[in-house]
Amino acid sequence: MLRTEFISTGFYVPERVVTNDEFTQWMDTSDEWIRTRTGITERRWVANGQGGADMAHEAALVALSRAGLQPRDLDCVIYCTLSPDYFFPGTGVFLQRKLGIPGVPCLDVRNQCTGFIYGLSVADAWIRTGQFKRILLVGSEVHSTGMDLTTRGRDLAVLFGDGAGVAILGPTSDDGRGVLSTHIFADGRHAELLFCDAPSSARRPRLGQEDLDSGRIYPRMQGKEVFKHASTRMPESVQLALSTNGLSASDIKVLIPHQANLRISEMVQRQLGLRDDQIYNNIQRYGNTTAGSIPIALDEVVQAGRLARGDLVILTAFGSGFTWGSAAIRW
Ligand code: ACO
Numbered sequence: 001m002l003r004t005e006f007i008s009t010g011f012y013v014p015e016r017v018v019t020n021d022e023f024t025q026w027m028d029t030s031d032e033w034i035r036t037r038t039g040i041t042e043r044r045w046v047a048n049g050q051g052g053a054d055m056a057h058e059a060a061l062v063a064l065s066r067a068g069l070q071p072r073d074l075d076c077v078i079y080c081t082l083s084p085d086y087f088f089p090g091t092g093v094f095l096q097r098k099l100g101i102p103g104v105p106c107l108d109v110r111n112q113c114t115g116f117i118y119g120l121s122v123a124d125a126w127i128r129t130g131q132f133k134r135i136l137l138v139g140s141e142v143h144s145t146g147m148d149l150t151t152r153g154r155d156l157a158v159l160f161g162d163g164a165g166v167a168i169l170g171p172t173s174d175d176g177r178g179v180l181s182t183h184i185f186a187d188g189r190h191a192e193l194l195f196c197d198a199p200s201s202a203r204r205p206r207l208g209q210e211d212l213d214s215g216r217i218y219p220r221m222q223g224k225e226v227f228k229h230a231s232t233r234m235p236e237s238v239q240l241a242l243s244t245n246g247l248s249a250s251d252i253k254v255l256i257p258h259q260a261n262l263r264i265s266e267m268v269q270r271q272l273g274l275r276d277d278q279i280y281n282n283i284q285r286y287g288n289t290t291a292g293s294i295p296i297a298l299d300e301v302v303q304a305g306r307l308a309r310g311d312l313v314i315l316t317a318f319g320s321g322f323t324w325g326s327a328a329i330r331w
Contacts, residue, residue, distance in 0.1 A: 002171050003178030004127040006329065007069075007134075009299040010062030011165040012055045013044040013286060018144075023158055027151040034158045039262020043161025043287030045144035051085040053094035055164035056140040059295075060099060063166050069134065071099040074168070076132040077106040078123055080115030080139045080291040082320065083146060084108065087199065095138065112194075113258045113319025114184065115139055115291030116165075120315075120327050121182035123169050133170055139291030140164035146196075148218035156219055159261070161287030165295025177310070177330045180245045183237055184325035190229065194221045194320035230260055230318040231267040237326035238272055238316050245328050251312050252278050253331070254301055258317035259283035259293040268316070280306075290319065307331045 019042045020031035034040055046055070056079065064071060077099075079092030090108030111118040116139040123135045143160035147153055172178050196219040198211035211217050234257055242248055249272045257265050262283050269279045280301050289296060294315050301307060311331045318324040 001175070002128050002130070002173055004124040004169050005172035005174075005178040006331070007168040007170050008063045008067035009165070009167045009295060009302050010059045010066060011163065011292070011296040011299045012058035012062065013163040013296070014046045014050060014055065016045045016047065017042050018045050020158065023154070026149045027154045027157070029154050029158060037263070038159060039281070039284055040158065040287050041284050044163055046142050046162045051091075051094070052081055052083060052140040052142050052164065053085055053091050053098060055142075055162070056095045056138045056166060057098040059140070059164040059166045060095070060136055060138070063136075063168050067168050069168065071101050074099070074101060074104060074134045074136045076126065076135045077104060078109060078119045078135060078137045079106060080109040080111065080119040080137070081141055082110065082112040082115070082290055083142045091140070092138075111319070111323045112321060113260060113288070113290045113293070114317040114321070114323035114325050115319075116294045117182060117315060117317050117325040117327055118184050118323070120179065121184050121325070124179045124182055127169060127171050130171075135169045137167045137169055137295070138164065139166075139293070139295045141290040141292045143290070146218065148215055152215060153218050155223055156221055159288050161289050163286055163289040163292040163296050165292045165299055167295055167298070180328040180330055181241055182325065182327045183240050183244070184323070185233070185237070186321050186323045188321065190225070190322045193225050193322070195219065227261065227264060229322055230264050233318045233322070233324040234258070234264070234268045234316045235271040237324055238268070238314055241314055241316075241326040241328040247312065247328070249273055252314055253311035254306060255279045255314045255316070256294055256297045256301065257281075258319065259286065259297060260288050260318065
């Protein structure tokens with residue numbers, strides 16, 4: 001049976017490191033509050049003029065070179081983000097232009113922190129049906145330009161970071177390897193619990209002075225609700241990934257949860273009964289990079305030599321929408 005394998009991975013984060021202490025010059029917060037509530041010690045921010053497509057391009061060049069491939073070998077781009085470079089067109093086409101591969105189809109996926117898993121689900125279906133053979137799957141996010149850096153926005157501003165991760169996916173007929181399953185979910189009843197209100201095509205004008213003055217241009221979140229749902233939905237979807245494939249938590253080599261908050265990851269780990277070496281977290285260094293967080297972490301795991309052929313990798317995510325899901329991969 002044809003399955004989807006990860007041919008290579010890569011990531012890029014901007015050079016600028018922003019420590020927790022830096023936030024104290026803009027808002028009422030502290031390194032201690034941020035570290036104890038979230039686990040984050042620093043994150044990266046883009047330089048002025050650097051966008052998500054720029055970061056994705058750097059990450060894609062790394063993955064292409066590791067795979068011994070050229071951009072022209074790609075036959076599809078799937079670009080996952082909640083922070084597109086422009087309102088329209090999607091950011092995938094800007095990445096495609098940088099890669100110099102006109103004509104190659106580009107799909108933009110707007111499923112926030114679960115974007116990479118939604119994108120993987122689509123890529124997996126396309127590869128298994130033979131529609132595409134070399135898909136560049138991207139999660140890239142620029143949060144730093146869209147945060148309220150005053151005390152009003154402190155609950156969100158300290159959480160997020162910029163970065164991009166990619167995977168090149170293709171078919172394998174090596175029995176038993178590759179993507180075993182993906183499960184994706186959404187519940188729009190909670191859309192406003194983690195939400196950015198403006199600009200909005202549902203209002204005239206889409207963007208006005210009132211949006212700027214009221215802070216509607218910045219994301220807002222009911223953190224406790226998000227925390228509660230995230231720490232329930234992620235373990236649930238991991239259990240589903242395991243039971244679908246007749247596996248149990250002890251079979252997991254590495255679980256890569258979306259990096260939302262270290263406390264959430266620790267709850268997921270506890271609920272699944274995983275040892276420390278069975279889960280990977282890097283939110284301490286990058287903050288929450290939303291669609292970028294899973295592919296960045298996956299690449300770090302791969303580069304650290306933690307995955308051997310045949311190992312079981314589980315990905316899980318939860319994000320705004322709400323959206324959530326999981327993927328099981330036999331490496
Ligand atoms: N620095 C200092 N104090 C702060 C900060 C900050 N950066 N942010 C909030 N506070 C204050 C609040 O104003 C509040 O003050 P008050 O008691 O005087 O009103 C106090 O700290 C406690 O606030 P809570 O919101 O109750 O703090 P909580 O313990 O819930 O932690 C946090 C907040 C860390 C945001 C938590 O709710 C959380 O992690 N939620 C999940 C967030 C998340 O993961 N979001 C992204 C997931 S989905 C996605 O990735 C898109």
